[in-house]
Amino acid sequence: MATITTVLFLLLAVIISGTTARFTRLPLPLVQIALGAVIALSVVPTVDLKPSIFFLLFLPPLLFLDGWRIPKDDLFRDRVVVLELALGLVVFTVLGVGLLIHYLIPAMPLPVAFALAAILSPTDPIAVSAIARGTPVPKRMMHILEGESLLNDASGLVCMRFAVAAAMTGAFSLREAVGSFLWVAIGGLAIGVAVTWTVTKAKNWIADRLGEDTSTQILISLLIPFGAYLLAEHFECSGILAAVAAGVTMSFTEQSGRAKAITRVQRSAVWDTVQFTLNGVIFVLLGEQMPSIMARAAETVRVTGHHEPWWLAIYVLVITAALGVLRFLWVWTSLRWTIFRAQRRGEQPPAMGWRLVAAMSFAGVRGAITLAGILTVPFALPDGTAFPARNLAIFLAAGVIIVSLVAASIALPRLLKNLELPPQAAQQHAIDIARLAAAESAIQAVEQAQHQMAEGRADADLYTEASARVMELYRQRIDRTQQSDEALADGRKIDLIERQLRLAGLRAERDAIFHLARTRQLDDESSRRLIREIDLQEARYAT
Structure with missing residues (x-):
């Protein structure tokens, strides 16, 4: 003891x-x-x-x-x-x-x-x-x-x-x-x-x-x-x-x-x-x-x-x-x-x-x-x-x-304080290339999955519409990586603004879920599940 x-x-x-x-x-x-x-x-x-x-x-x-x-x-x-x-x-x-x-x-x-x-x-x-x-x-x-x-x-x-x-x-x-x-x-x-x-x-x-x-x-x-x-x-x-x-x-x-x-x-x-x-x-x-x-x-x-x-x-x-x-x-x-x-x-x-x-x-x-x-x-x-x-x-x-x-x-x-070390090789270019490759691979995977999921179904147009929405996000990323340096800088600034707005929205969502849980309008298991989903999304945008 x-x-x-x-x-x-x-x-x-x-x-x-x-x-x-x-x-x-x-x-x-x-x-x-x-x-x-x-x-x-x-x-x-x-x-x-x-x-x-x-x-x-x-x-x-x-x-x-x-x-x-x-x-x-x-x-x-x-x-x-x-x-x-x-x-x-x-x-x-x-x-x-x-x-x-x-x-x-x-x-x-x-x-x-x-x-x-x-x-x-x-x-x-x-x-x-x-x-x-x-x-x-x-x-x-x-x-x-x-x-x-x-x-x-x-x-x-x-x-x-x-x-x-x-x-x-x-x-x-x-x-x-x-x-x-x-x-x-x-x-x-x-x-x-x-x-x-x-x-x-x-x-x-x-x-x-x-x-x-x-x-x-x-x-x-x-x-x-x-x-x-x-x-x-x-x-x-x-x-x-x-x-x-x-x-x-x-x-x-x-x-x-x-x-x-x-x-x-x-x-x-x-x-x-x-x-x-x-x-x-x-x-x-x-x-x-x-x-x-x-x-x-x-x-x-x-x-x-x-x-x-x-x-x-x-x-x-x-x-x-x-x-x-x-x-x-x-x-x-x-x-x-x-x-x-x-x-x-x-x-x-x-x-x-x-x-x-x-x-x-x-x-x-x-x-x-x-x-x-x-x-x-x-x-x-x-x-x-x-x-x-x-x-x-x-x-x-x-x-x-x-x-x-x-x-x-x-x-x-x-x-x-303000100490500068010998400069490292810039990594932004490699990051941009990786994002481009990932986006292209994602588009191919979405197209393939959409065809497999919609094959032989009467509501195939719904799968086509859903895949178009997903692929549009990746096409926007590809378009931005092929722009000029000035446009790339503007694109990164837009990404930053969008991330800040998404974080604000996620925090508001979480506050609302907590309020519903405190007032017994939502059960504990459901509230924990929703909070975890929001936390994972916030972790993604906060990094």
């Missing part, structure tokens, strides 16, 4: 956090962390955060959804930058920050310092988007951050695993580390692809023979990331990469269009709710751990050779600053390399100012992955002695999370 009560309070905190963040204008993650700390200091039973359970419950669905929804064309276009950040920057961070931590705190063994630096390397784009919600992050920058996060979670955790193993055994083999990394990475990716592909083929085979059940389809999509994660972990591969690969594969299998429209609409709503809930609970749990971590500060500081707890704050600030400086240098070098390659190809290199580099640097905030990862550090060595500086590493990781969130919440909105 106590566990259920705690879970309900965590969900209540997530609900309250949104309103509180809008009222106080504070970043949502910081509000959720504060509410988690309040829960920890209250009479509500706290959660004993077990990292293995945390990884299983929270990471697979979130990473799966990120892989599913991230724009693949954008990710492929910026693949070099993403890989440089997700792999090269992680290694750069592990070496640079690890040596710095060992220099600052000689009592922390070098392998432990590397382990701490490795788990500090993954970034959290969810926190970035929440922090900068008042000043939207440019799409291309957000896509790069999302792609980086999808991969650096795995690379950072793998590096931490090697460092912890070195601390436990006192030995490190580069050949074994490289071989293990390849097995962990390639195996995880292969398992993620295989699970999604197999499940999709199986459910399509069943749907073709027995029909498609929307609820079952949604539940299957929720279980796929957990299946991929658990299977990969069973074979000692990366469950995180398996979840990511499963999501990316899901996006490709969905392009077949086999699912019903209603399945896609309902599934999208369910996944939006899952994402909102899990993201919120993660930061609330993070805040709930803070009081217990802070309570061990007096004991932890003795490991550093000092007695004043404020030395811990200095270490946190220095490590956070080092992470920012290394990220700034890496991003600047990566962008200069991008410009150099563009010049070698004879292209006009894009303009990239210092604000872009600074924004990318501050956007490297740390989040729940860092805390959950550092909590997986063992309590004892194989000989039974306590793992060296474990509590200190946990304290420093938690402090860096808080400081990076605060720094980003202050700096990012200012840096992102």
Whole structure:
């Protein structure tokens, strides 16, 4: 009963956090962390955060959804930058920050310092988007951050695993580390692809023979990331990469269009709710751990050779600053390399100012992955002695999370304001071509369906009239795409005006239906059905 009560309070905190963040204008993650700390200091039973359970419950669905929804064309276009950040920057961070931590705190063994630096390397784009919600992050920058996060979670955790193993055994083999990394990475990716592909083929085979059940389809999509994660972990591969690969594969299998429209609409709503809930609970749990971590500060500081707890704050600030400086240098070098390659190809290199580099640097905030990862550090060595500086590493990781969130919440909105990224290729022409092709295909389908439906019927003229009405809408779309640029602009303006008028009409319809339901002139089932139809139409015109 106590566990259920705690879970309900965590969900209540997530609900309250949104309103509180809008009222106080504070970043949502910081509000959720504060509410988690309040829960920890209250009479509500706290959660004993077990990292293995945390990884299983929270990471697979979130990473799966990120892989599913991230724009693949954008990710492929910026693949070099993403890989440089997700792999090269992680290694750069592990070496640079690890040596710095060992220099600052000689009592922390070098392998432990590397382990701490490795788990500090993954970034959290969810926190970035929440922090900068008042000043939207440019799409291309957000896509790069999302792609980086999808991969650096795995690379950072793998590096931490090697460092912890070195601390436990006192030995490190580069050949074994490289071989293990390849097995962990390639195996995880292969398992993620295989699970999604197999499940999709199986459910399509069943749907073709027995029909498609929307609820079952949604539940299957929720279980796929957990299946991929658990299977990969069973074979000692990366469950995180398996979840990511499963999501990316899901996006490709969905392009077949086999699912019903209603399945896609309902599934999208369910996944939006899952994402909102899990993201919120993660930061609330993070805040709930803070009081217990802070309570061990007096004991932890003795490991550093000092007695004043404020030395811990200095270490946190220095490590956070080092992470920012290394990220700034890496991003600047990566962008200069991008410009150099563009010049070698004879292209006009894009303009990239210092604000872009600074924004990318501050956007490297740390989040729940860092805390959950550092909590997986063992309590004892194989000989039974306590793992060296474990509590200190946990304290420093938690402090860096808080400081990076605060720094980003202050700096990012200012840096992102009116920030321009290198231009993307215009997509409007491709969209117009797609609309034209879709309209022509629709006209052919309507004509064919009309002939089949009206064949041999006495009222065939009614089918002809109905098909003419439908095809006229598509012919208008085709006519507009073949006009001049000025006429096209006018056509788009007409579409916008028409959409606004349709939205006004749909909202009036909904108000009328609600009024009829409230006055008992319409039964509940009919009103829900009509409201859903109106909602689906509004969703179509509002996007």
